[in-house]
Amino acid sequence: xxxxxxxxxxxxxxxxxxxxxxxxxxxxxxxxxxxxxxxxxxxxxxxxxxxxxxxxxxxxxxxxxxxxxxxxxxxxxxxxxxxxxxxxxxxxxxxxxxxxxxxxxxxxxxxxxxxxxxxxxxxxxxxxxxxxxxxxxxxxxxxxxxxxxxxxxxxxxxxxxxxxxxxxxxxxxxxx
Numbered sequence: 532x533x534x535x536x537x538x539x540x541x542x543x544x545x546x547x548x549x550x551x552x553x554x555x556x557x558x559x560x561x562x563x564x565x566x567x568x569x570x571x572x573x574x575x576x577x578x579x580x581x582x583x584x585x586x587x588x589x590x591x592x593x594x595x596x597x598x599x600x601x602x603x604x605x606x607x608x609x610x611x612x613x614x615x616x617x618x619x620x621x622x623x624x625x626x627x628x629x630x631x632x633x634x635x636x637x638x639x640x641x642x643x644x645x646x647x648x649x650x651x652x653x654x655x656x657x658x659x660x661x662x663x664x665x666x667x668x669x670x671x672x673x674x675x676x677x678x679x680x681x682x683x684x685x686x687x688x689x690x691x692x693x694x695x696x697x698x699x700x701x702x703x704x705x706x707x
Contacts, residue, residue: 626647
């Protein structure tokens with residue numbers, strides 16, 4: 532177990548948000564419980580995959596006839612969170628590894644984030660982690676918001692699918 536664990540068992544808020552302008556945004560997974568909070572940096576792709584995998588877990592639970600927990604098919608209206616990240620955003624670490632789990636003992640999705648390992652030692656244990664447990668309704672809201680944040684970036688070129696910057700785009704796709 533890492534020396535420093537930022538643990539949130541029933542957070543008041545858990546969201547993905549960004550700082551910066553499209554094309555140079557930094558994505559953050561931010562968690563708050565009362566006055567205590569933590570923010571870890573993510574890549575855009577990590578954010579998208581995290582939302583996708585949480586959604587898959589929730590959908591699998593809904594489809595499981597033996598599941599005794601009520602899993603919402605959509606985000607409960609009272610859990611929608613469109614507010615910006617809490618300021619100031621103080622990055623604990625840049626995320627390298629993410630792990631997901633389902634904890635049936637308390638009907639929560641478990642997210643573990645570990646720092647990016649920039650050393651050559653593959654066997655080195657991380658010294659820090661973020662551990663978040665979120666109920667299924669909060670998890671649905673997290674998925675919806677994360678997908679909106681990921682989609683809100685730069686527009687995509689209709690020919691090649693690459694992002695178009697404010698100063699233009701050189702498209703290598705052949706003209707139709």
